[in-house]
Amino acid sequence: MSDKISPKDVPIFILAGGLGTRLSEETGSKPKPMVEIGEYPILLHLMRYYYRFGFNDFVICAGYKAWEIKKYFLDYQFRERDFAIDHRKSLGEGPQGLGQSTVQENWRVTVLDTGLESMTGARVARAYDRVYPERKFEHFGLTYGDGLCDVDLAKELGFHLEQNRTGTVLAVHPLARFGELETDGKSQVLEFSEKPQSKQGLINGGFFFFKSGFRKYLSDGAETILEKAPLVNLAKDGQLAFYKHEGFWHPMDTLRDKQHLESLYASKKAPWIGK
Numbered sequence: 449m450s451d452k453i454s455p456k457d458v459p460i461f462i463l464a465g466g467l468g469t470r471l472s473e474e475t476g477s478k479p480k481p482m483v484e485i486g487e488y489p490i491l492l493h494l495m496r497y498y499y500r501f502g503f504n505d506f507v508i509c510a511g512y513k514a515w516e517i518k519k520y521f522l523d524y525q526f527r528e529r530d531f532a533i534d535h536r537k538s539l540g541e542g543p544q545g546l547g548q549s550t551v552q553e554n555w556r557v558t559v560l561d562t563g564l565e566s567m568t569g570a571r572v573a574r575a576y577d578r579v580y581p582e583r584k585f586e587h588f589g590l591t592y593g594d595g596l597c598d599v600d601l602a603k604e605l606g607f608h609l610e611q612n613r614t615g616t617v618l619a620v621h622p623l624a625r626f627g628e629l630e631t632d633g634k635s636q637v638l639e640f641s642e643k644p645q646s647k648q649g650l651i652n653g654g655f656f657f658f659k660s661g662f663r664k665y666l667s668d669g670a671e672t673i674l675e676k677a678p679l680v681n682l683a684k685d686g687q688l689a690f691y692k693h694e695g696f697w698h699p700m701d702t703l704r705d706k707q708h709l710e711s712l713y714a715s716k717k718a719p720w721i722g723k
Contacts, residue, residue, distance in 0.1 A: 453586060458587050471483065481594060595698065611689040615658045620650065
């Protein structure tokens with residue numbers, strides 16, 4: 449990795465504003481990134497995973513039910529500790545923590561409402577324009593708030609810096625939504641796998657790093673979709689690298705996906721949890 453740029457210098461933008469319609473069983477009352485895996489929202493699992501690699505500056509691009517995300521982080525330090533609040537005193541005084549906090553993360557969290565109906569590219573552009581004037585970062589990370597993996601994010605950042613292209617995307621094998629058969633080409637099934645990651649092809653795994661100059665590919669118009677003109681044009685310009693990941697990767701698109709991730713977490717074998 450470059451001696452000049454380290455994970456702590458790279459803010460991570462998290463897309464967290466969509467409606468999550470395919471997970472409507474959970475998203476009627478909360479934004480999709482706040483759907484829980486075990487006792488914690490998937491958003492927190494994701495942030496803690498980045499934090500393991502030294503990233504400690506997060507910009508959450510909220511939209512649908514943005515207040516639920518804001519409220520969670522306003523309350524975060526008191527969720528894990530006792531506190532006292534004395535309403536006999538000035539209402540301007542906040543709660544006082546009692547005892548030792550069990551919150552371990554030394555991080556900065558910025559939650560921005562980027563619009564109820566904004567598309568992914570617009571959310572990134574609007575959040576970028578809010579935070580860049582203050583922070584002047586050279587590179588930033590970007591991910592969706594609804595997927596988990598076990599990639600070494602520090603190594604992906606290092607690869608991005610070495611490639612010296614504007615952007616880097618994590619490339620993964622897609623999940624096979626149906627059981628996959630490996631055959632002998634005639635009549636015998638050699639191996640049957642229930643919904644594995646396919647061995648064929650690569651797709652956008654949703655963990656990106658960009659130079660700050662990527663902003664010129666984005667518009668803050670609500671209809672701007674990250675995965676269309678911005679990334680298509682970046683690739684056409686020869687400025688999009690890919691970092692191949694052969695390990696665990698799983699989105700949370702449906703209730704069945706959530707149940708699978710919860711079963712991994714409950715088994716204490718979740719690949720995204722540090723040992």
